[in-house]
Amino acid sequence: MVINPGGSPDDSTTREIDRLAASYWDFLLAREPSLRTRRGLPVESLPGVSAAETDERARFAAGVLSGLGALRPAEPSGPAADTAGFLRALAEQEVEAGRYHWLTPTATPYQLFRIQQYGDTVFRPFRFEHRADADRYVTLVRDLARCVATIGDKVAGQAARGFRIHAPALTGVHTTLTRLRESAARYVRADAGRLTRLGVASRGHLRDTVERLVATELEPAFDRLVALVCDPFYLRRAPRAVGWARYPEGEAAYRAFVRTYTSGDTPPERLHELGREHCRELGERMRQVRHRLGFAGTEAEFHQRLATEPRLYAATPEEVEARYRGHLDRLTPLLPRWFAVLPRAPYAVARLDPALEGSMTFGYYEPPTATQPVGRYRYNASDLAHRSLLGAAALIYHELSPGHHFHLARQAENTALPDLRRELVAFSGFEEGWAEYAAGLAWEMGLYDDPWDAYGRLAHERFTAQRLVVDTGLNLGTMTLEEARTFMRAHAAAESEGQITTELLRYATDLPGQALTYRAGHAEFTALRAACERDAGAAFDVRAFHETVLAGGTLPFPALRRRMERELHGESGRRQRPQGPPEGDG
Known part of the structure; x- marks a missing residue:
């Protein structure tokens, strides 16, 4: 010292x-x-x-x-x-x-x-x-x-x-x-x-x-x-x-990748089990939504219908953008009820460089910079005839508002943080976990009231849950590529065979461990909020919870838990220490 x-x-x-x-x-x-x-x-x-x-x-x-x-x-x-x-x-x-x-x-x-x-x-x-x-x-x-x-x-x-x-x-x-x-x-x-x-x-x-x-x-x-x-x-x-x-x-390297991406110590074998549990739970919720839509057949039959449902496809990139903007327009007036501070930087959608569209399943969020002060979701507009918009609401809430844009723009705008913490995004579990948690807030906001949007969100959640199974199974050598393809096909609602192939290669040949961050991070945030709600009882303030998370910028989950304990309960006299996700938390 x-x-x-x-x-x-x-x-x-x-x-x-x-x-x-x-x-x-x-x-x-x-x-x-x-x-x-x-x-x-x-x-x-x-x-x-x-x-x-x-x-x-x-x-x-x-x-x-x-x-x-x-x-x-x-x-x-x-x-x-x-x-x-x-x-x-x-x-x-x-x-x-x-x-x-x-x-x-x-x-x-x-x-x-x-x-x-x-x-x-x-x-x-x-x-x-x-x-x-x-x-x-x-x-x-x-x-x-x-x-x-x-x-x-x-x-x-x-x-x-x-x-x-x-x-x-x-x-x-x-x-x-x-x-x-x-x-x-x-x-x-x-x-x-x-x-x-x-x-x-x-x-x-x-x-x-x-x-x-x-x-x-x-x-x-x-x-x-x-x-x-x-x-x-x-x-x-x-x-x-x-x-x-x-x-x-390779196995030792993969375990290190998992630790890095998830910012936690949950072994990949346990993440694999959690993924299977979550897939079963989400599958049941999807069945209930199909019932609301008046469909009595099997899931596979329903998904065949999805492939030909006109409302789920766009003919042009402009139509894709209009769909995203419509979901954002519904969200915007609700935000002050859930967030005490909103990002100053605006956000928008723009097409991905066509040179990258063939090798990327979806798109990516492009944060604001000094020379380009608008946060953008760069969407994939290739093969629109086979690119379903079933999950468009869940996707844009994840990528822009209140997901990646809220986290990254707020972080960059927070001059109380050291430069390193303002500008660096170093912990994928926090980054993707927040975006998934934020997209899930739309359930509470009533933005998935349309059963098609609800089904799209549940399908998106199950898609991220199956990643826990497939990424770990492929990289630990307990699943072959064909076994993983069969599992993913059974748990994907609207992804084409081409998208499934691209995703599997991403997990097993390109970014091993990265795909775990979505569902594993979501579980961390969900458990953290649940612990804070139990501790505060009727005094729980969701805006204060969100502000405590976002005002601290990206953190590894152990440091985030310590921050929540300090900021919401004080350095001393704490009644409960926020914990990580319990076994089987969904």
Whole structure:
């Protein structure tokens, strides 16, 4: 502990925690383009995925853990306790990432997503004011090529260690890489209209240099990467059976991924059991809604009807957007009754880049930045004839309001938080768990009064519950791909065969453990609120509960439970400590 002769040990501890948080922020801000763009700062470089970069981050994180350890026995109190919990969990994640560097996927569609994002967040918005800007742009194009090259290096290094992308995923990998090669080569070529502030000579030099870099560094880096995963030797040795347990030390890596994504210690075997229990419970509730709709047949027969129900499909992207906006319009006037503070940033919907639509099941939330101050849900508008809107209400409440947008925009707007906690979203269990909990609030708000919307929400909940079963089953090696497909097909209401295939490959070849965060996080928030309601009784204030959660920003669940205890019940005289989800909580 740092000794401060002029102040109390508690003051000294708080200052040391603040120093560690500021140091971590400076470290990440120098390396993460997303953090710089959100702050409106110029992006100076693009990171790669090399072992050296991973080791650097792990060493820094180990130093932070050492600093936190030196604080004992003086445990922090008040908001400093939140920051300490955040720092400890963040650093532990980074150390784990270093330990399992060679067992972490890197050339699969979701992992490659940031290459496409660089076009939207770095290159297309780039402003050319001076010659120095042109020089920085050239550096970024070169960095992009280096980033792709490090992906190739990692793929080659993984293959040498017996880790190859699972064979069923390789077609999608090839498609994604081919599209990204074309897209990246296109988005780094700045159009003439953006270069008018530069002199004629500078414009010509910039165009020539970028063309040379595309031809000699960027495209060759992509070509090498494609050649690596398409090499006959690689293809013959790519594992046919999917899941992390198929790799040497893969099960240990998967368990680490689960801990990181869920921010908890529930073992994957128990999550698997919970998923099966939740699927049964939700299936019964879905049966009751079918009865309300006057349907007496089987679930399978009802789902065949869903595939041809006109009200569940849109003909154009504009119709998709109109459906989402209609649900949001119903929600908006109800929000003040449930939330004491609303985000200042507006939100909207916009289409996903078509280059990504084929390899992503749905879409994603794009948070506000300094240069793009509107939070957006980027929806997938591909194959609309087979893309059901049954769950449109549940989806948009999850993605925008009161889900991701409420959490992330409020966090970014909260100047009481340290920079690290304002800008970083490090705990997926909180992020996706809040969004699922928030979408579930619509039950209490009466927004699922239409039985079709109710069925869509229940189907969405069961979809996230089946992920607990399938993700763990595939990655622990207790389910084959076909067994998982059969289970998922039986518990999916409106997903096409193509969507099911994409999802299964996401779980078992691309983002192992990430899909658990939705239902596992939902269970954490549900249990936390139930504990607070039991403790407060008739005095429970749902707006105060939500404000206590959102005002603290993203936290790992152990730190969130400590925060709720402190803020709602005080540092002393507490009647009940909020607990995690009980066994079987739904």
